[in-house]
Amino acid sequence: MxxxxxxxxxxxxxxxxxxxxxxxxxxxxxxxxxxxxxxxxxxxxxxxxxxxxxxxxxxxxxxxxxxxxxxxxxxxxxxxxxxxxxxxxxxxxxxxxxxxxxxxxxxxxxxxxxxxxxxxxxxxxxxxxxxxxxxxxxxxxxxxxxxxxxxxxxxxxxxxxxxxxxxxxxxxxxxxxxxxxxxxxxxxxxxxxxxxxxxxxxxxxxxxxxxxxxxxxxxxxxxxxxxxxxxxxxxxxxxxxxxxxxxxxxxxxxxxxxxxxxxxxxxxxxxxxxxxxxxxxxxxxxxxxxxxxxxxxxxxxxxxxxxxxxxxxxxxxxxxxxxxxxxxxxxxxxxxxxxxxxxxxxLLEQTEFNLVTMGEERDSPYKMRMLLTRLAMAFHQLVTSTLNGTYDDLDKSFFASDNEHMSRRLRANIQNLNTQFADTMRERGAKRRITTASEGDQDDSESSESDEDQILVTETEMKGWIRQVYQVSRGKELPGTYNYVLLAELFHEQSSPWINIAQDHLYSIGKIVRNLVETVVHHISPDTNVSDEIMELVGTNLQENMNRATEELNKLWQDEQHHPVTYNHYFTDNIQKAREQGTKDVVKKALIETREQDWNGRMHISNVQMDMDRFLAGLQQRVQVNMTEQACAEALSGLQAYYKVRVRV
Structure with a gap:
């Protein structure tokens, strides 16, 4: 059955x-x-x-x-x-x-x-x-x-x-x-x-x-x-x-x-x-x-x-x-x-909590103004604390140091972003970065994938690029020298990644500021109707500030596109150091060649005038200056010195 x-x-x-x-x-x-x-x-x-x-x-x-x-x-x-x-x-x-x-x-x-x-x-x-x-x-x-x-x-x-x-x-x-x-x-x-x-x-x-x-x-x-x-x-x-x-x-x-x-x-x-x-x-x-x-x-x-x-x-x-x-x-x-x-x-507890957080009934303009005044004061106190980095002055729970609340510590986040920005400018701000041949082979694939704006080059390749720009920018200057156009073109090309790096940094700053403001608004006013209305107004102001910041960034970038100008002694110091290093390298190379070729690898200079004349003659025939190479070397020194000055700004 x-x-x-x-x-x-x-x-x-x-x-x-x-x-x-x-x-x-x-x-x-x-x-x-x-x-x-x-x-x-x-x-x-x-x-x-x-x-x-x-x-x-x-x-x-x-x-x-x-x-x-x-x-x-x-x-x-x-x-x-x-x-x-x-x-x-x-x-x-x-x-x-x-x-x-x-x-x-x-x-x-x-x-x-x-x-x-x-x-x-x-x-x-x-x-x-x-x-x-x-x-x-x-x-x-x-x-x-x-x-x-x-x-x-x-x-x-x-x-x-x-x-x-x-x-x-x-x-x-x-x-x-x-x-x-x-x-x-x-x-x-x-x-x-x-x-x-x-x-x-x-x-x-x-x-x-x-x-x-x-x-x-x-x-x-x-x-x-x-x-x-x-x-x-x-x-x-x-x-x-x-x-x-x-x-x-x-x-x-x-x-x-x-x-x-x-x-x-x-x-x-x-x-x-x-x-x-x-x-x-x-x-x-x-x-x-x-x-x-x-x-x-x-x-x-x-x-x-x-x-x-x-x-x-x-x-x-x-x-x-x-x-x-x-x-x-x-x-x-x-x-x-x-x-x-x-x-x-x-559900009842949550509803009662929501009612409490909504505050007293706002049935008159006076009560509405009182609410807005209270919210404005609370907003000002929290934002001032997070701007100054004084996270223990007011609501400690709001600025808790765990991962969930780290986004509320605005000053700390801005400092970290600024550090990242400085590191990025130092490491990837230059369009061409001189590296050794082995380092170039090792990092070549990574560079092409992770940083499309930067090119890893050897010192020889760097000089070749400068020589190419030098040849197309020559004017009325004498042999062995270069005109102001060359340094401008070299610097503008070398600093071209700056604008993208700066724009990314500005976007990151704007994003964390907006998130912080939104978090503060919802914290001081759990009533979503009120907080949403406030954010609609504040969000408009934040966007206007972001637009003005972008305009200022573009102005700064336009200034960088002008002819290089600086009165910073750091520039002349670096030029002098580069020239001294260049002279030292040339003399050192000539000394080694003279010793190996004229003195059979063993050289002892006595006080005899004949030895001194022989030694100086050997150096003289090996220290030969190519005017183009001289100009390009000076241009490279000028570019590196000026770039260091500007990147610090």
Missing amino acids: LTSPMPTQEAQFPDPRGPLGGLNSARSTSRLEQIARLRARGIGDHIGLPQLVVCGDQSAGKSSVLEGVTGIPFPRQDGLCTRFPTEILLEHSSEDEIINASIIPSRNRTDDERRSLVSFHRRLQSFQDLPVVIEEVSRLMGVRGAHSEVGPAFGPDVLRIEVRGPVGLHLSIVDVPGLISVPNEEQTDDDVQTVHRLVDDYISDPRTIILAVVQAGNDIANQSIIKKARQFDKDGERTVGIITKPDLINQGSERRIALLASNKDSTKLKLGFFLVKNPAPNELTRGVTSEQRQREEIQYFHAPPWKEQSLDPGRLGIVALRKYLQKLLDRHIEKELPKVRSDVRK
């Missing part, structure tokens, strides 16, 4: 319209009311609330299932009841039946729209008034329907129907619009996406029990709601399958449906499946009652071919389903309610 994943004794509950037996009705009512009050106040927009949600494809029989479970005869004309979510709250009592309808606005509504929707309350004399109420609600929500051909076909606002009286059970359940597979003339692509987003929003909540309504005649695994349930409930721990329309399947398919209903098919759910038979269209036309529906459903499953399938009676029919759902919801709320209380407590 096929068994169900749930105990079969659940099927032994008394008649749903009779007493509740062993159920603790007072406790169930209290729990439902707590959750209902939270949802009515919009708490569900911020934290998940335990709930049952009926969902499925259009024409899957979802409305008939909902009617069978709740006992509410929803109107079927024009699809009014499926154009927005409907929350049904059933509370059993021995008093006369009371039916109330209200609207819970969605989180996206404006304050005026929320007030208009919340003000809607209707007392229904009977369920015969429901079609009129639904049409009125549709008009208030602005969805397309019998009253209008404009507006969206579906809306996220919730119609809430409370029924209190001898209903036989305590239950809260939400009905959402049916999933649309293919758009048509009445339902556009946007409508299809709206419904899918709406359903996703409900069933993605881990505190939602998914009541997935599927048609027996279609491939269960490929129905949209099963795919969505697998997406948001991968382990099937909070999904109940409800199989409808078994009377419309092909003959011989009963065994497959029986396996599915017994949770033994490839599609398995930990909460299992129920098999129900909804009233046929002709039965609905003649106005079948709830009792007649239940009676005919029982007779249907007790007759062939279902009689031979050995199905669990606790999983057959609408009566078994509604009893199970009440116990399921009761257990679910009992499990989740402590977590909900904890979440509500945290």
Whole structure:
């Protein structure tokens, strides 16, 4: 015999319209009311609330299932009841039946729209008034329907129907619009996406029990709601399958449906499946009652071919389903309610904190000025401290030295950036950097990748570049000298990376300043509305300052493009040192050649005049001055000396 994943004794509950037996009705009512009050106040927009949600494809029989479970005869004309979510709250009592309808606005509504929707309350004399109420609600929500051909076909606002009286059970359940597979003339692509987003929003909540309504005649695994349930409930721990329309399947398919209903098919759910038979269209036309529906459903499953399938009676029919759902919801709320209380407590604490940080009510210009004055003083104190680098004067927690708060220490960050800027100018500021041949081979690949503005050259290559510029910049100068144009062109080329390095440095400074200001503003005013307004004004000023700083940088750069001028003695000192070093190198080279070639590597100069003359003659013939080389050497010395002066500025 096929068994169900749930105990079969659940099927032994008394008649749903009779007493509740062993159920603790007072406790169930209290729990439902707590959750209902939270949802009515919009708490569900911020934290998940335990709930049952009926969902499925259009024409899957979802409305008939909902009617069978709740006992509410929803109107079927024009699809009014499926154009927005409907929350049904059933509370059993021995008093006369009371039916109330209200609207819970969605989180996206404006304050005026929320007030208009919340003000809607209707007392229904009977369920015969429901079609009129639904049409009125549709008009208030602005969805397309019998009253209008404009507006969206579906809306996220919730119609809430409370029924209190001898209903036989305590239950809260939400009905959402049916999933649309293919758009048509009445339902556009946007409508299809709206419904899918709406359903996703409900069933993605881990505190939602998914009541997935599927048609027996279609491939269960490929129905949209099963795919969505697998997406948001991968382990099937909070999904109940409800199989409808078994009377419309092909003959011989009963065994497959029986396996599915017994949770033994490839599609398995930990909460299992129920098999129900909804009233046929002709039965609905003649106005079948709830009792007649239940009676005919029982007779249907007790007759062939279902009689031979050995199905669990606790999983057959609408009566078994509604009893199970009440116990399921009761257990679910009992499990989740402590977590909900904890979440509500945290939300309340956060809200109270936000209210405190917003300060006193600002209902007059005087109070507004007082707030701005207080914020301005707090801003000035913090910014002054971080500019001066005095991080212990005020709020020590704001200037904590851990990595998370280091960005608030502006002076330290500026100092570090300036150090990096100086290092970059010293190491990569020159367009051409003289290096040894081995160093050039080692760093060549890195230079081409990490620093495209700098070229590593040998001393010979450097002299070759200067010779090339010298030849194209010659004027009326005498041989062995160079004109002012040569030094200008050499310096401008050699210092060309400066502007990019300086711009990067300026951008980095501007970025950390803006981040610091934004952090200070949000620190002194946690009220995001106020802080955002302040940042909009301050941000404009910061951008203006950044623009002025960029203009000043461009002016400085334009000054560097003029003819080289300096009165710094450091320049002449470096020129003199370079000349002395050049003379020393020439004489040293001549001495070595004279010793090796004229004195056979061993040289001793006595006081004899002949030896002195011989030695000087050897030096003289080896110290030969090339006028072009002399001019280029002088130009190189001038370039290096002037570059050192300017890079220090």
